[in-house]
Amino acid sequence: MKTMQSKNSMKMLLHQHDDYCGCGHNHHDHHHEGVHCDGGHGHHHEETHHHEHHEESCHCGCGHDHHDHEHDHCHNEDDSGGEGDGDDHHQEAHLHEHHEESCHCGCGHDHHDHNHDHHDHEHTHNHEHDHNHDHDHEHCHCNDHEHDHEHDHDHPRHVDAAVLAKADKKVYTLENLGCAHCAAKMEEKINQLPTVKDATITFATKQLRIAADDCDALLPEIRKICSSIESQVKVVNPAEKAKQKAAAETAAEPDSKQKKKTIAKDKLELGAIIVGALLFAGGAILHHAGANIDPRIVIALSVVSYLILGGKVILEALRNISKGQIFDENFLMSVATIGAFAISEYLEAVGVMLFYRIGEYFEHKAVEKSRGQIMDAIDMRPEVVSLVKGSSVTVIPAEEAAVGDILLIRPGDRIPLDGIITEGESRIDTSPITGEPVPVSANPGDTVTSGCVNTSGQLLIRVEKVLSESMVSKILDSVENAAAGKPKIDRFITRFSRVYTPCVVIAALLLAVIPSLVTGNWNYWVYTALTFLVMSCPCALVLSVPLAFFSGIGAGSRKGILFKGGLSMEALGKLKAVVMDKTGTITEGNFMLQKVIAEKPMTEDALLALCAGCEQNSTHPIAVSIVNAARERGLSIAAPENLTEIAGCGIAAETEKGLVLCGNHKLMDKYHVTMPTLSEVGNGAEVFVAVDGQFSGCLIIADTIKSDAKLAVSRLKEMGLYTVMLTGDSKESAEEVAAQVGIDRVYAKLLPQDKLTMLSKVREEQGRLMFVGDGINDAPVLAGADVGAAMGSGADAAIEAADAVFMQTGLTSIPDAISISKATGRIAKQNVIFALLIKAIVMVLGVCGFANMWLAVFADSGVAMLCVLNSIRALYKH
Numbered sequence: 001m002k003t004m005q006s007k008n009s010m011k012m013l014l015h016q017h018d019d020y021c022g023c024g025h026n027h028h029d030h031h032h033e034g035v036h037c038d039g040g041h042g043h044h045h046e047e048t049h050h051h052e053h054h055e056e057s058c059h060c061g062c063g064h065d066h067h068d069h070e071h072d073h074c075h076n077e078d079d080s081g082g083e084g085d086g087d088d089h090h091q092e093a094h095l096h097e098h099h100e101e102s103c104h105c106g107c108g109h110d111h112h113d114h115n116h117d118h119h120d121h122e123h124t125h126n127h128e129h130d131h132n133h134d135h136d137h138e139h140c141h142c143n144d145h146e147h148d149h150e151h152d153h154d155h156p157r158h159v160d161a162a163v164l165a166k167a168d169k170k171v172y173t174l175e176n177l178g179c180a181h182c183a184a185k186m187e188e189k190i191n192q193l194p195t196v197k198d199a200t201i202t203f204a205t206k207q208l209r210i211a212a213d214d215c216d217a218l219l220p221e222i223r224k225i226c227s228s229i230e231s232q233v234k235v236v237n238p239a240e241k242a243k244q245k246a247a248a249e250t251a252a253e254p255d256s257k258q259k260k261k262t263i264a265k266d267k268l269e270l271g272a273i274i275v276g277a278l279l280f281a282g283g284a285i286l287h288h289a290g291a292n293i294d295p296r297i298v299i300a301l302s303v304v305s306y307l308i309l310g311g312k313v314i315l316e317a318l319r320n321i322s323k324g325q326i327f328d329e330n331f332l333m334s335v336a337t338i339g340a341f342a343i344s345e346y347l348e349a350v351g352v353m354l355f356y357r358i359g360e361y362f363e364h365k366a367v368e369k370s371r372g373q374i375m376d377a378i379d380m381r382p383e384v385v386s387l388v389k390g391s392s393v394t395v396i397p398a399e400e401a402a403v404g405d406i407l408l409i410r411p412g413d414r415i416p417l418d419g420i421i422t423e424g425e426s427r428i429d430t431s432p433i434t435g436e437p438v439p440v441s442a443n444p445g446d447t448v449t450s451g452c453v454n455t456s457g458q459l460l461i462r463v464e465k466v467l468s469e470s471m472v473s474k475i476l477d478s479v480e481n482a483a484a485g486k487p488k489i490d491r492f493i494t495r496f497s498r499v500y501t502p503c504v505v506i507a508a509l510l511l512a513v514i515p516s517l518v519t520g521n522w523n524y525w526v527y528t529a530l531t532f533l534v535m536s537c538p539c540a541l542v543l544s545v546p547l548a549f550f551s552g553i554g555a556g557s558r559k560g561i562l563f564k565g566g567l568s569m570e571a572l573g574k575l576k577a578v579v580m581d582k583t584g585t586i587t588e589g590n591f592m593l594q595k596v597i598a599e600k601p602m603t604e605d606a607l608l609a610l611c612a613g614c615e616q617n618s619t620h621p622i623a624v625s626i627v628n629a630a631r632e633r634g635l636s637i638a639a640p641e642n643l644t645e646i647a648g649c650g651i652a653a654e655t656e657k658g659l660v661l662c663g664n665h666k667l668m669d670k671y672h673v674t675m676p677t678l679s680e681v682g683n684g685a686e687v688f689v690a691v692d693g694q695f696s697g698c699l700i701i702a703d704t705i706k707s708d709a710k711l712a713v714s715r716l717k718e719m720g721l722y723t724v725m726l727t728g729d730s731k732e733s734a735e736e737v738a739a740q741v742g743i744d745r746v747y748a749k750l751l752p753q754d755k756l757t758m759l760s761k762v763r764e765e766q767g768r769l770m771f772v773g774d775g776i777n778d779a780p781v782l783a784g785a786d787v788g789a790a791m792g793s794g795a796d797a798a799i800e801a802a803d804a805v806f807m808q809t810g811l812t813s814i815p816d817a818i819s820i821s822k823a824t825g826r827i828a829k830q831n832v833i834f835a836l837l838i839k840a841i842v843m844v845l846g847v848c849g850f851a852n853m854w855l856a857v858f859a860d861s862g863v864a865m866l867c868v869l870n871s872i873r874a875l876y877k878h
Contacts, residue, residue: 163197164197164198164211167197167198167211167212167213168211168212168213168214168215168216169209169210169211169215170209170210170215170216170237171207171208171209171210171238171480172207172208172210172219172222172235172236172237172238173206173207173208173235173236173238174186174201174206174207174208174226174233174234174235174236175206175233175234175235175236176230176232176233176234177203177206177230177233178230178232178364178367179230179328179329179539180203180539180542180543180546181328181329181497181537181538181539181542181543182229182230182233182328183201183203183542184201184494184497184498184542185229185325186201186208186225186226186229186230186233187199187200187201187208188498189225189229190208190210190222190225193212193218193221193222195212195213195214195218196210196211196212196218197211197212197213198210198211199211199212200484200486202480202484202546202550203542203543203546203547204546204547204550205375205480205484205550207480207484208222208235209481209484210222216237219235219237222235223235228320228323228324228325229320229323229325229328231316231319231320269361270361272308272309272312272357273309273354273357273358273361275308276305276306276308276309276350276353276354276357277354279301279304279305279308280301280302280305280309280347280350280351280354282301283297283298283301283302283305283346283347283350284347284351286298286301287347298346298347299346302346302347302349302350303346305350305354306337306341306349306350306353309350309353309354309357310333310334310337310353310357313330313333313334313353313356313357314330314334314338316330317330317331317333317334328537329537329539329860332501332505332533332534332536332537333352333353333356333534333537335530335533336352336530336531336533336534336853336856337349337350337352337353339526339527339529339530339533340352340527340530340853342526343522343523343526343527344523345527348852348853348854351853351854352534352853352854352856352857355854355857355858355861356534356857356860356861358861359857359858359860359861359862359864359865360861362861362865363539363861363864363865363868366865366868366869367543367547367868375554379472379476380414380432380450380451380472380475380476381398381467381472381473381476382398382414382416382417382450382467382472383397383398384396384397384398385397385398385401385407385416385417386407386408386409386410387401387405387406387407387408388406388407388408388460389406393408398416398417398467399466399467399468401416401417401463401466401467402463402466403463403464403465403466404462404463405462405463406422406460406461406462406463407419407460407461407462407463408458408459408460409454409458409459409460409461410454410458411426411454411455411456411457411458412453412454412455413453413454414432414450414451414452414453414454415428415448415449415450415451415452415453415454415461416450416467416470416472417450417461417463417464417465417466417467417470418447418448418449418450418463418464418465418469418470418471419447419448419450419461419462419463419464419465420445420446420447420448420461420462420464421442421443421444421445421446421447421448421459421460421461422444422460422461422462423444423459423460424444424457424458424459424460425441425442425443425444425457425459426441426442426454426455426456426457426458426459427439427440427441427442427455427456427457428440428441428442428448428452428453428454428455429452429453429454429455430449430452431453431560432451432452432453432558433449433451433452433471433475433560433807439455442454442459447464448461449471450465450470450471450472451471451472451475475557475562478557478562478564479553479554479557479562481564481565482553482562482563482564482565482566482568484565485564485565485566485567485568486546486549486565486566486567487545487549487565487566487567487569487570487828488567488570489545489570489825489828489829489832490545490546490549490566490828493538493541493542493545493832494542496538496541497538497541497542500536500538500541501536501537501538504532504533504535504536505532505533505536507532508529508530508532508533508536509529511525511528511529511532511847512525512526512528512529512530513525524849527852527853528846528847528849530853531842531843531846531851531852531853531855531856532843532846532856534853534856534857534859534860535839535842535843535856535857535859535860537860539860539861539864540831540835540860540863540864540867541831541832541835541836543864543867543868544828544831544832544835544864544867544868544870544871545828545831545832546566547867547868547871547872548824548827548828548831548870548871548874549566549569549824549828549874550871551824551827551871551872551873551874551875552569552820552821552823552824552827552874552875553566553569554874554875555820555824555874555875555876556569556804556816556817556820558875559813559816559820560792560806560807560808560813561804561805561806561807561813561816561817561820562804562805562807563803563804563817563821564802564803564804564805565803567803568787568803568804568821569820569821569824569825570821570825571768571786571787571803572770572787572804572817572818572821572822573818573821573822573824573825574768575721575768575769575770575786575787575818576721576722576766576767576768576769577721577722577723577724577762577763577766577767577768577769577770578716578721578722578723578724578769578770578772578814578818579723579724579725579726579759579762579769579770579771579772579785580723580724580725580726580743580771580772580773580811580814581725581726581727581755581771581772581773581774581778581781582703582725582726582727582729582734582737583703583727583729584773584774584791585772585773585774585791585811586705586706586709586725586737586741586743586811587703587704587705587706587709587737588703588704588705588706588809589621589703590621590625590703590704591621591622591624591625591685591701591702591703592625592629592701592702592703592704593608593625593626593628593629593699593700593701594700594701594702595699595700596608596697596698596699596700597697597698597699597700598696598697599676599695599696599697602691602696602697604697605633605635607689607696607697607699608626608629608630608633608635608699609630609635609636609637609638610655610657610660610689610691610696611626611630611660611662611687611689611699612626612627612629612630612631612635612637613637613638613639613640613653613655613660614640614643614651614653614655614660614662615627615651615662616637616639617643622685622687622701625701626687626699626701638655638656640653640654640655640660641653641654641655641656642654646663646667646670648666649663649664649666649667649670650662650663650664650666650667650687651663652667652671657691657692658691658692659691659692659693660689660690660691661673661688661689661690661691662687662688662689663687663688664686664687664688665688667688668688668690668695671690671693672693673688673690673693673694673695674695675688675695676695685700685701685702686698686699686700687699687701702733705737705740705741706809706810706811708810708811708812709741709811710740710741710742711811711812712810712811712812712814712815713741713742713743713811714742715812715815716814716815716818717742717744719815719818719819721818722744722745722762722766723742723743723744723745724743724744724745724746724747724758724762724769725737725738725741725743725745725746725747726747726750726755726758726759726781727746727747727748727749727750728748728749728750728751729748729749730748730749731746731748731749733748734746734748735748745762752778752780752781753780755778755780755781756780756781756784759771759781759784759785760784763786768786768787769785769786769787770785770786770787770788770789770814770818771784771785771787771788771789772789772790772791772806772814773788773790773791774790774791778790778801779800779801780801782801782802783801787803787804788801788802788803788804789802789803789804789805789806789814789817790802790804790805790806791805791806791809792805792806792807792808792809804817820874823874824874827870827871827873827874828871830870831867831870831871834863834866834867834870835863835864835867838858838859838863839859839860839863842855842856842858842859
């Protein structure tokens with residue numbers, strides 16, 4: 001259970017710093033695991049199953065703090081820390097990389113999250129990283145001849161990331177937002193405010209995300225803009241709403257008050273539609289009853305019915321006109337139906353307004369239902385928790401639970417907050433968080449993550465993180481941030497709608513006047529022009545695309561895949577190749593002793609025990625695997641009398657058996673140890689051992705391939721994708737893994753900067769590509785790929801640089817993410833094509849005299865509703 005939780009703790013959402021080691025630099029993204037650093041770095045650190053000293057021991061001489069940077073130009077031919085072959089086996093950067101440990105860059109600059117990648121090309125990507133990383137590459141200084149790829153990234157407002165980082169950022173809720181086209185207008189107007197750096201309105205979540213000098217100071221102006229475009233919209237500060245909610249609870253105000261208001265409003269809406277429909281039906285019956293009926297009765301019924309059905313629409317149109325908003329659906333419907341009255345098409349005018357109101361009502365319901373389904377799928381935040389105090393259990397609001405509180409989790413309950421089990425045993429279903437279908441055992445002392453489900457026994461957990469900091473809240477925030485990252489097709493449709501509506505209105509005006517002047521048949525051509533007005537509203541277009549992508553983002557989160565924006569999803573659907581790191585991505589990263597080769601008179605057990613004694617204080621995965629293997633065999637492990645770690649070579653230890661050397665070829669050469677030819681050596685990391693200058697044997701340590709790696713690669717090939725593996729490992733070891741998994745091409749013995757070079761080479765040959773990795777040395781490659789994806793168990797820097805994060809460590813997340821992205825893209829395109837095609841067909845039929853305004857209303861509201869229903873399919877795509 002502990003292993004599962006450590007792998008799936010989503011360090012991208014929770015960055016913890018280790019203690020200061022005393023080496024003279026500040027350290028970020030390290031896990032010292034209690035190993036004290038004496039400044040000489042005679043120890044091994046573990047970076048999530050990997051051996052990375054990149055920042056901890058970089059003596060660059062610059063005198064500055066070092067934060068997540070890699071001096072890629074400072075490297076030795078083999079810095080394996082004593083457990084690799086310096087000439088033949090550059091173990092993956094995850095295995096044994098001290099490349100930065102002994103580098104003396106002397107650059108004289110501060111090092112903050114950058115790479116000194118002294119290569120012929122510079123591939124710098126400026127990402128926004130408040131979980132709204134849309135891979136915009138706003139400042140991508142690529143040499144075109146070396147990076148022959150295009151960054152299909154579009155941003156409506158080109159703002160420097162440094163400016164955004166300093167800006168005040170807020171998220172406001174837009175209550176009663178009902179029109180996607182109106183939301184686009186609001187966003188455009190707010191972005192025009194002088195102190196606004198960036199503003200995005202997400203219709204699917206009803207959120208305004210804004211970066212400005214002082215967001216709250218702009219709130220009155222923002223409210224004015226929003227209400228001028230859609231009068232019922234209220235811009236609410238979530239903090240103020242929380243205070244109001246608390247005040248309402250103090251005043252014993254019922255929680256259902258707002259719900260009752262909403263239900264009453266819906267009933268009033270439905271009642272008006274029913275009454276208007278009955279009056280319209282009465283007028284239609286009388287109209288067709290015969291000549292005995294006074295036409296004035298039909299007109300009177302039509303007028304009354306129209307006022308009931310269209311009064312709200314006309315008032316809203318007049319209100320918007322007074323605020324300078326003309327081309328909205330209320331204005332278009334008002335002009336069209338009043339025009340129908342003007343040409344004596346009374347019943348037609350009422351019928352069109354009735355159909356419009358019905359379509360609008362069901363469209364609103366469909367959107368709300370879709371939103372609800374998506375939010376239900378991703379919002380796992382609890383409303384209440386069971387607090388244990390002594391022998392009593394009290395139900396309290398989840399946000400009131402504090403760190404240290406003891407909570408009761410019954411069988412079948414969802415774990416409400418991140419915590420540690422204090423009592424009880426059970427099995428935990430982690431699939432809501434990681435997508436992993438197999439429940440894992442849970443025992444006292446194990447860490448549990450909120451959102452997972454307790455399947456069997458009753459548990460008591462101690463709260464470690466409050467609701468706002470627990471996993472369920474962080475996942476929701478991540479999804480909402482991703483929804484705010486608009487894909488290219490969404491931005492195109494928004495821009496297109498600004499041109500589309502005025503063009504159709506102008507076309508309608510010309511169609512009403514020019515043919516009428518020629519033919520004299522004013523009634524026919526005015527009526528035809530009115531049908532154009534009815535269908536000119538772009539709501540179906542503007543609404544369907546963001547909702548489709550929001551559904552896709554929700555579908556990904558249910559499988560433990562977090563997309564960082566619509567751009568990331570869009571790019572995933574256009575891939576030609578998938579490039580993967582080896583250790584921790586294709587392999588587990590948990591190294592195991594494969595073979596012990598002892599030279600007589602040394603026995604295998606004696607050699608293993610001797611080496612384990614030298615390695616027992618190291619937390620490096622290879623050292624741990626040696627010690628574990630010795631313990632499994634029940635061997636006695638003696639501590640050396642004195643131990644010295646030789647950077648880039650290995651360990652020299654004084655023991656009762658003499659001077660013991662454990663390390664790579666360079667260590668053996670340094671002490672002039674004669675090395676025999678080892679015919680039995682297999683693939684993996686080699687740890688050579690010598691005693692008093694005499695070669696005593698060799699230990700082979702290798703990683704294990706993930707169980708789903710072969711299936712994942714097979715699925716990628718079925719999608720027509722070319723697969724590549726990059727690794728710092730030896731060629732023989734890498735090719736063996738690739739052959740077992742089915743990888744198309746392997747590039748081995750690579751240093752971190754070499755990976756970026758190979759990435760460019762693969763891109764030139766294959767086209768758009770995705771890179772999947774999890775090590776801190778993968779961050780520049782993740783940033784350099786068209787799409788970067790990080791394993792959730794990986795390093796913070798890698799997760800931060802990625803466009804997608806896989807919360808489970810299984811490789812099947814890669815084809816799953818691509819499949820979801822492609823399906824989402826198809827649905828969005830279907831919606832756009834369907835909406836435009838129907839509108840175009842109805843327009844042509846209208847000009848030819850085969851379409852009336854009823855059909856035009858279907859081309860507007862009916863199509864919008866069908867697009868909404870189609871969008872929600874992305875949530876349930878398998």
